[in-house]
Amino acid sequence: MPSQQDPTPQAIALFDRRPFFEKALQHGHQHGIIPAQRLASMCQEAPKGMLQIARYFGTEYLRPDLEIAKTRMVNLVSLYLEETCAGDLDLAAQALRDHSLLSRSKGGSDMLKALIAMPQNTHFGMQDGTGFRDEHIPLLAKWSLRSLADYQAEKARRMQVSELVGAATWLAGKLDMDADELAQAGVDAEAVIRTALLAQLGRHRALPDWPTFESWVLTLRKKQLRPSAGKELKSAVNSPTDLPSQYLGVVEPIRQGVVADLAKMRDPALPVRRLFTQTPAFVGRYFWREDALAEVDHFERRNSAAWDKATGGHLDDSSLLTLFLRIAACSSHATLLTKATATSLVRKIQKSGLDQELPRVFIRQHAPAALRDDYLRLWDSFAEEAEPALRSDLRHAAQDALALLCRECNVTG
Numbered sequence: 001m002p003s004q005q006d007p008t009p010q011a012i013a014l015f016d017r018r019p020f021f022e023k024a025l026q027h028g029h030q031h032g033i034i035p036a037q038r039l040a041s042m043c044q045e046a047p048k049g050m051l052q053i054a055r056y057f058g059t060e061y062l063r064p065d066l067e068i069a070k071t072r073m074v075n076l077v078s079l080y081l082e083e084t085c086a087g088d089l090d091l092a093a094q095a096l097r098d099h100s101l102l103s104r105s106k107g108g109s110d111m112l113k114a115l116i117a118m119p120q121n122t123h124f125g126m127q128d129g130t131g132f133r134d135e136h137i138p139l140l141a142k143w144s145l146r147s148l149a150d151y152q153a154e155k156a157r158r159m160q161v162s163e164l165v166g167a168a169t170w171l172a173g174k175l176d177m178d179a180d181e182l183a184q185a186g187v188d189a190e191a192v193i194r195t196a197l198l199a200q201l202g203r204h205r206a207l208p209d210w211p212t213f214e215s216w217v218l219t220l221r222k223k224q225l226r227p228s229a230g231k232e233l234k235s236a237v238n239s240p241t242d243l244p245s246q247y248l249g250v251v252e253p254i255r256q257g258v259v260a261d262l263a264k265m266r267d268p269a270l271p272v273r274r275l276f277t278q279t280p281a282f283v284g285r286y287f288w289r290e291d292a293l294a295e296v297d298h299f300e301r302r303n304s305a306a307w308d309k310a311t312g313g314h315l316d317d318s319s320l321l322t323l324f325l326r327i328a329a330c331s332s333h334a335t336l337l338t339k340a341t342a343t344s345l346v347r348k349i350q351k352s353g354l355d356q357e358l359p360r361v362f363i364r365q366h367a368p369a370a371l372r373d374d375y376l377r378l379w380d381s382f383a384e385e386a387e388p389a390l391r392s393d394l395r396h397a398a399q400d401a402l403a404l405l406c407r408e409c410n411v412t413g
Contacts, residue, residue, distance in 0.1 A: 075145055125185075175204070185290065187287045221268055239255055
């Protein structure tokens with residue numbers, strides 16, 4: 001039974017900080033895996049490998065470069081052996097017996113080059129899909145001195161980033177947008193995934209521009225009229241059934257986040273644009289195509305619809321002046337007045353006055369762009385002439401005002 005002062009073999013192993021290459025080499029020699037002849041050939045290979053590494057990272061003529069090249073070579077071989085052999089010294093010793101040191105060193109270098117070429121950021125605007133390049137050599141020089149634990153931690157992080165980017169690219173491809181367009185849009189992969197899940201919920205076939213995205217959210221709000229709608233929507237937020245299995249793990253937490261977001265999305269008290277562009281927790285969280293022409297077109301169509309509804313298609317001056325006058329008097333929108341309604345309108349104007357700015361605002365917001373100036377002149381000219389008569393409290397003012405309306409506006413009956 002060992003004394004308390006005698007360290008156990010397990011305790012010794014915990015403090016064995018030798019490079020894995022050295023441990024595998026000694027293990028192979030002690031257990032007869034690596035014969036003496038192979039050890040001798042390694043002594044021939046090592047200087048050649050050191051020179052190549054020194055030349056690649058700097059120069060082979062300076063002693064400090066040669067010293068650090070030796071350290072790099074040992075570390076690269078160690079990285080490759082420990083990673084590919086999963087820390088098994090028998091397998092590592094066999095690999096040293098059957099393969100050259102240069103090939104094991106190159107294996108470690110290739111591992112690090114592949115790591116460096118992996119995406120570091122989920123933002124498509126920061127992706128670099130050209131692989132390892134000469135400009136990455138200084139970064140490779142740093143990584144060639146790092147431990148296996150550092151390599152594995154960085155690889156795990158970059159693998160998750162790569163899977164997020166891959167999932168977003170796959171989902172966007174199903175919705176008519178490729179990787180080049182995503183890079184040009186400068187969008188984050190998670191935002192693409194969230195929006196794609198919303199598209200799946202509404203069975204949409206393309207990633208939206210802003211007006212379309214806004215309409216998606218407004219549609220969700222309409223669905224909340226039924227008491228069970230909330231539960232149904234949450235249960236309906238699913239990943240596509242054909243989503244590749246390697247992406248399921250990274251998409252699932254995002255899917256759960258979309259489910260949690262539904263409560264705010266469906267809150268009618270929150271204006272949609274304010275929620276997604278001014279609320280910190282939602283800014284950049286979802287994605288829509290930046291299409292200025294589409295937004296202008298949507299704005300024009302929405303305004304045109306409001307104009308058409310208010311005018312009813314009656315665009316003669318009398319009908320328009322009737323509409324503008326009713327707006328200025330804070331009355332309902334219409335292009336026709338009966339004599340009784342006109343009389344009531346005159347009384348209302350005499351009592352409360354006219355707000356001449358209200359028709360101007362309406363014209364600027366809703367009238368066809370090419371005709372806005374004409375309509376503004378039409379209203380201003382009428383208002384300047386009519387307001388004194390409409391607001392007069394003289395004995396026959398009401399009759400004069402009514403006569404004015406019958407002459408300039410659309411009064412019937």
